[in-house]
Amino acid sequence: AAATQPKTDWHLKENAREHHTSKFSGDELIVRRGQAFTVTFNGTEEPEPNLIFIAETGPKPSKAAKTLATFGVSSTASTEGWSAVLQSSSSSSMSISISSPHNAVIGRYKLSVQSTARGSSSTANLGTFVLLFNPWSSGDDVFLPSKAECEEYVLEEFGIIFAGNKNHISGFGWNFGQFQEDILNICLSIMDRSLYYRQDPATDVSHRNDPKYLGRVLSAMVNANDDQGVVLGNWSGTYEGGKNPTSWTGSGEILQSWKKSGFKPVRYGQCWVFAAVLTTVLRCLGIPTRTITNFSSAHDADGNLRVDEFYDASGNHLEKGADSIWNFHVWNESWFTRSDLGPSYSGWQILDATPQEESGGIYQCGPASRNAIKEGEVDLEYDGPFVFAEVNADCMYWNLDSATGKKTLIYSKSTEIGASISTKAVGRDDRVDVTKDYKYEEGSKQERDTFKKARKKLGLEDKFDPTAPTPREIEQKPDISGKFKVAGSLEVGKDLNLLLVLENLQSEAKTVHVNMTAWSTLYTRRPIREIWKDSMSVTLSPKEEKQFPINIKYNEYQQQITIDKTIQVTAVCHVEHGIQVLVQRNIALDNPGIDVQVLGEAKVNKEVEVEVAFTNPIDAEVMNCVLQVEGCDLLTGILELRIPPLKAKETSSTKFKLIPSEAGTKHLLVNFSCDKFPDIKTFKVVNVIN
Numbered sequence: 001a002a003a004t005q006p007k008t009d010w011h012l013k014e015n016a017r018e019h020h021t022s023k024f025s026g027d028e029l030i031v032r033r034g035q036a037f038t039v040t041f042n043g044t045e046e047p048e049p050n051l052i053f054i055a056e057t058g059p060k061p062s063k064a065a066k067t068l069a070t071f072g073v074s075s076t077a078s079t080e081g082w083s084a085v086l087q088s089s090s091s092s093s094m095s096i097s098i099s100s101p102h103n104a105v106i107g108r109y110k111l112s113v114q115s116t117a118r119g120s121s122s123t124a125n126l127g128t129f130v131l132l133f134n135p136w137s138s139g140d141d142v143f144l145p146s147k148a149e150c151e152e153y154v155l156e157e158f159g160i161i162f163a164g165n166k167n168h169i170s171g172f173g174w175n176f177g178q179f180q181e182d183i184l185n186i187c188l189s190i191m192d193r194s195l196y197y198r199q200d201p202a203t204d205v206s207h208r209n210d211p212k213y214l215g216r217v218l219s220a221m222v223n224a225n226d227d228q229g230v231v232l233g234n235w236s237g238t239y240e241g242g243k244n245p246t247s248w249t250g251s252g253e254i255l256q257s258w259k260k261s262g263f264k265p266v267r268y269g270q271c272w273v274f275a276a277v278l279t280t281v282l283r284c285l286g287i288p289t290r291t292i293t294n295f296s297s298a299h300d301a302d303g304n305l306r307v308d309e310f311y312d313a314s315g316n317h318l319e320k321g322a323d324s325i326w327n328f329h330v331w332n333e334s335w336f337t338r339s340d341l342g343p344s345y346s347g348w349q350i351l352d353a354t355p356q357e358e359s360g361g362i363y364q365c366g367p368a369s370r371n372a373i374k375e376g377e378v379d380l381e382y383d384g385p386f387v388f389a390e391v392n393a394d395c396m397y398w399n400l401d402s403a404t405g406k407k408t409l410i411y412s413k414s415t416e417i418g419a420s421i422s423t424k425a426v427g428r429d430d431r432v433d434v435t436k437d438y439k440y441e442e443g444s445k446q447e448r449d450t451f452k453k454a455r456k457k458l459g460l461e462d463k464f465d466p467t468a469p470t471p472r473e474i475e476q477k478p479d480i481s482g483k484f485k486v487a488g489s490l491e492v493g494k495d496l497n498l499l500l501v502l503e504n505l506q507s508e509a510k511t512v513h514v515n516m517t518a519w520s521t522l523y524t525r526r527p528i529r530e531i532w533k534d535s536m537s538v539t540l541s542p543k544e545e546k547q548f549p550i551n552i553k554y555n556e557y558q559q560q561i562t563i564d565k566t567i568q569v570t571a572v573c574h575v576e577h578g579i580q581v582l583v584q585r586n587i588a589l590d591n592p593g594i595d596v597q598v599l600g601e602a603k604v605n606k607e608v609e610v611e612v613a614f615t616n617p618i619d620a621e622v623m624n625c626v627l628q629v630e631g632c633d634l635l636t637g638i639l640e641l642r643i644p645p646l647k648a649k650e651t652s653s654t655k656f657k658l659i660p661s662e663a664g665t666k667h668l669l670v671n672f673s674c675d676k677f678p679d680i681k682t683f684k685v686v687n688v689i690n
Contacts, residue, residue: 006113008126009040020136023155023179029127030184032134032286034102036077036085041113041126042093050116053084053098054123057109057131058205065206067105102139105209106131106285108188130184133211133286135335141211142336144288152426153288153335157632158667158683159279159424161272162431163523164588165327165566166295166419168490171431173669173683174276174291175250175630178284186255187284193263194220195227195362211287211336212367215351216382219332220364222278222353224265227362230258230277233355234268237528237562242267246563246679249669250630251280253638270523274353275330282351288335292350292434295419297329299356299524300389304465305455307393307417310400310407311582314535315517315570317527318400325417326524327566327586329354329390331365333423338369341380345369348437350387359383374438376450379457388454391418391438396469397582399572409473410572410582414451415442429685479506479575480540482583487549492565492589492677493617496552500571500583504540513537513574518552520560521568525586529560531567554618563678565589592617594672596684602660604690613653614672614680616646622674627654630669633662634686646674660688 010029015037016022021030031037054070061068069082077083077099087095098111111126135144135154144150157176164170177183191197194217197204207213224232231254234245245268248254254277257266269277275291282289298307301322309325310318331352338345349367359365359382368387369380378384395416398407421435440446455461481503488497504510515535519527532552540546550569557567566588573581592615599609610629616622625643629635635658646652660666666688672680 006041006124006126010127010129011038011040014038019134020150020155021132023157024184025179025181029129030132031129032132032137033100033104033106034134034137034139036097036099037129038087038095038097039111039126040093040095041124051084052114052116053082053096054112054114055082055098055100055109057105057107058202060202062202065202066209067202067205100131102134102137103141103209104131105205106133106214107191107205107208130188135286135288141339142287144335146426148426149288153290154283154286159276159291160429160431161276161291161330162293162422163272163328163330165586167585168588169295169420169422169431170588170590171424172681173249173667174272175252175632175667175669176276176280176283177250177252177632178280180252180632182259183252183255183280184284186259187281189259189263190218190221190230190281193227193229211334212338212340212349214285215282215287215334215336215349215367216364218278218281219351219353219366220362222274222281223269223355223363225355225363228263228265230254230266231269231273232265232267233270233274235270235522235524235526237522237526239268244268244563244678245270245273247628247671247673248273249628249638249671249681251277252630255280271326271354272330274355275332278332278351278353282332282334290333290423291330292333293328293330293422294391295328295421296417297326297391298389298393298395298417299324299326299329300386300393301357303385303389303458304460305385305389305393305451305458306396306468307389308396308398308467310398311410311570311572312400312402313515313572313574314533315515315572316530317519317525317568317570318402319526320400324524324526325395327588328523333370334367336367338367341369341372345371345377345380347371352387357386359386370437374440374450376454376457378454385454385458391421392451392454393417394451399580399582408580409469410580411478412469412474414448476579478581479510479578480504480512480573480581482571482573482581484569484571484583484585485547486587490587490589491617492561492591493554495554496557496567496587496589498550498552498569498585500548500550501545502538502540502548502573503545504543507542509542510540510578511537511576512540513576514571515574516550516569516571518557518567518569520557520562521564521566521586522562523564523566525566525568527568528562531557531560558676561589565591591677591680594670594680594682596668596670596682598684598686599655602658602666602686602688604660604663604688607657607659609655609657610668610684611653611655612670612672613651614646615651616649618676619648620676621648622646622676625652625672625674628671628673629656631658631667631686633664633666633688634658634660634668658686660686663688663690
């Protein structure tokens with residue numbers, strides 16, 4: 001018989017409340033796997049029809065691939081497969097409770113019902129619903145026992161991403177916006193555009209019950225490399241033809257732009273953008289996820305657990321070799337079990353969507369078990385050696401004579417990499433340090449043993465490495481030591497005052513020739529433009545310590561500074577009849593502040609005024625001023641306001657109105673930009689009452 005279209009009541013409000021999906025907008029049912037939901041439909045004239053339900057997903061639904069399920073009405077819910085239990089029935093309608101298995105494939109399903117009575121059967125399409133992972137359910141691979149952590153890592157739309165450098169950590173707000181309109185549909189499209197899906201759609205869909213599979217696929221899809229994914233990376237220092245990476249304040253705008261452009265990669269991102277977008281996608285699908293910032297993060301391109309940096313005799317940091325040390329790098333951790341590795345490797349898994357190195361021929365990274373990384377088990381899937389190096393690699397600093405190509409080791413350090421590994425606290429806007437979850441204490445015997453174990457597993461212990469320093473080179477002791485100290489504030493618009501402190505470690509006088517440079521860099525420490533250089537000769541008496549003030553004026557660095565506001569200062573000290581000493585410091589400058597005030601009480605569906613004030617701190621006019629504001633449940637989309645130029649030391653005050661849509665603690669993200677100060681970010685907590 002022909003299919004009839006019954007009227008379906010999906011009980012949207014009740015089901016959403018039970019399934020923690022109330023924050024999604026729209027009129028499609030969104031539920032989590034391994035948990036019952038209720039649906040009521042009419043159109044059964046027969047008193048006791050025989051009903052068979054059909055739930056199907058993907059392009060080629062099949063029972064073998066678990067993308068098709070047929071099930072009748074039973075008296076109790078099944079713990080194994082799909083099941084339907086009759087709740088109540090009347091002459092015109094039936095209410096049925098439908099349960100899916102804990103390991104069901106996630107995605108959009110079509111639900112239909114076949115009814116047979118008196119020898120004739122008809123099939124009716126009840127409509128579609130979306131099935132997600134269920135961290136609240138103990139049978140799910142992503143089960144997270146703490147309710148507070150489920151709230152933070154799945155339902156929270158506001159995040160704080162940490163940046164700066166290990167001497168000077170800063171954080172900025174981000175609007176993940178995983179429940180914004182259409183984001184779920186965009187996340188489903190991302191899965192359907194992956195290389196894995198294009199190669200074999202039916203098999204790809206059948207693997208979508210597995211968080212480790214989806215995590216890996218999505219780490220590839222969030223970057224544009226290989227697959228026309230969501231965000232195009234750019235670490236050149238110039239961002240024409242797109243938005244500069246520091247200008248974004250949330251993932252919603254990025255994901256919406258990707259869809260609107262016909263799925264062309266959005267320009268441009270750097271590591272925190274990839275990590276933030278992946279957080280949005282995974283939280284949206286129900287996998288508990290957070291962003292992690294690693295300070296002094298190694299990018300070990302050749303897999304030898306060592307990063308080499310090269311300097312010339314004048315102190316210039318040379319771009320040579322593929323290894324690098326980033327001031328910080330941001331990746332993700334997602335929470336799920338590792339049935340492939342065993343229970344001790346379950347829990348937080350590292351995923352990294354930044355395109356750094358290929359894995360299996362494409363730019364994807366993870367999931368790597370965090371427990372495996374801590375124990376040096378780098379042979380366990382996936383990408384253990386790369387992640388282990390990011391937090392543990394040894395550093396070698398070399399002097400390179402460009403004329404002869406000869407390189408001389410200046411010094412090596414095993415405690416430089418992987419510092420202050422940070423994430424946002426659960427339920428609070430604070431930083432939590434998780435370094436101890438990645439490695440044993442720096443310099444401890446356990447930490448060195450783990451490093452040796454990792455080297456051994458990678459076959460690095462036995463193999464002669466001609467590029468490695470000799471034991472003699474590593475053993476040699478310098479005659480002097482040096483460091484840069486900061487004197488005064490580190491703020492864009494102000495002069496930079498430093499002290500170079502040199503100390504003679506010997507009991508005879510030493511003559512030292514010092515070549516100093518300051519370069520503006522990206523946060524990856526890639527040198528962009530020279531700011532300043534100087535040289536001097538100094539004599540240090542036995543055991544003497546001397547300080548040399550360095551002053552770099554704002555007008556000297558203002559033209560050269562990058563949007564990352566980072567400067568690398570280097571001093572190469574040539575000690576007469578001794579070995580060279582390299583002194584360096586990476587400096588992250590702060591932006592001047594902006595002040596945000598909520599004028600009055602914030603109430604649901606009532607207008608409230610907000611005022612943003614910025615004082616131009618410099619002795620010159622600033623132009624092209626733009627204020628960008630966003631915040632979940634406070635305003636829809638992004639508000640952009642143009643502000644007239646500001647004369648020297650002048651203050652601008654801008655007012656706008658919000659209409660909060662939901663009560664609770666909300667975050668307003670503010671980004672102020674002008675020609676001299678791109679992307680000054682802050683956020684304001686707004687407590688909305690009913």
